[in-house]
Amino acid sequence: MSVLIAYASAKGSTGEIAERIAEKLRESCPASTVKCSPISAIDVTSLPSYTAVIVGSAIHAGSWLSPARRFIHNNAIVLKEKPMWAFSVGMPPKEEDRRKEEQMIEEKIRKTLPNLRRHELFEGRFNKQDLPWFGRIIISCCIPKDKAKFGDARDWVEINAWAEVIGKEITALSAGGTQ
Numbered sequence: 576m577s578v579l580i581a582y583a584s585a586k587g588s589t590g591e592i593a594e595r596i597a598e599k600l601r602e603s604c605p606a607s608t609v610k611c612s613p614i615s616a617i618d619v620t621s622l623p624s625y626t627a628v629i630v631g632s633a634i635h636a637g638s639w640l641s642p643a644r645r646f647i648h649n650n651a652i653v654l655k656e657k658p659m660w661a662f663s664v665g666m667p668p669k670e671e672d673r674r675k676e677e678q679m680i681e682e683k684i685r686k687t688l689p690n691l692r693r694h695e696l697f698e699g700r701f702n703k704q705d706l707p708w709f710g711r712i713i714i715s716c717c718i719p720k721d722k723a724k725f726g727d728a729r730d731w732v733e734i735n736a737w738a739e740v741i742g743k744e745i746t747a748l749s750a751g752g753t754q
């Protein structure tokens with residue numbers, strides 16, 4: 576099988592997660608070829624040649640970044656025919672917020688891609704300096720401390736485990752399974 580991991584990242588943490596997922600899939604599905612690329616570098620005319628696609632994006636203001644939204648919207652006809660997985664990368668302050676945001680984003684993706692098999696929201700990396708100056712002021716003066724989280728919260732064990740599950744699903748698909 577030929578697998579594409581397409582991602583949109585503003586500050587790099589989503590790209591690093593995408594690369595880790597690619598590395599794990601190459602280990603667990605040695606018979607598959609795995610390409611990992613920022614969406615901006617993907618030649619969309621090559622999309623029909625992939626047998627499975629994973630799309631990932633950082634979250635800004637409750638939504639995927641626009642390259643990722645445009646990618647699934649503009650290529651929905653091709654993507655709807657393929658096994659599809661998605662991941663989001665955000666910085667929800669608490670586990671409860673993470674589950675809510677994960678569900679909200681998943682509902683948005685499913686409107687375009689009802690064939691989506693799985694979606695997971697991973698915690699990413701968020702530095703105050705990544706915000707524009709007015710964003711930093713708002714965070715400092717108006718957002719309670721427990722409503723914002725900063726630092727690198729990526730859980731590589733969780734990311735590896737998710738990649739392992741996808742690897743098993745891809746292996747089952749290449750073996751002609753219905754999973």
Ligand SMILES: Cc1cc2nc3c(=O)[nH]c(=O)nc-3n(C[C@H](O)[C@H](O)[C@H](O)COP(=O)(O)O)c2cc1C
Binds near residue numbers: 587
């Ligand atoms: C301007 C801005 C808006 C953000 N909005 C959200 C948000 O709505 N929800 C969330 O969970 N994380 C939000 N984040 C945190 C990012 O999603 C998180 O830092 C992520 O790891 C960034 O990925 P990247 O390094 O690939 O750009 C925001 C970050 C920035 C800079």
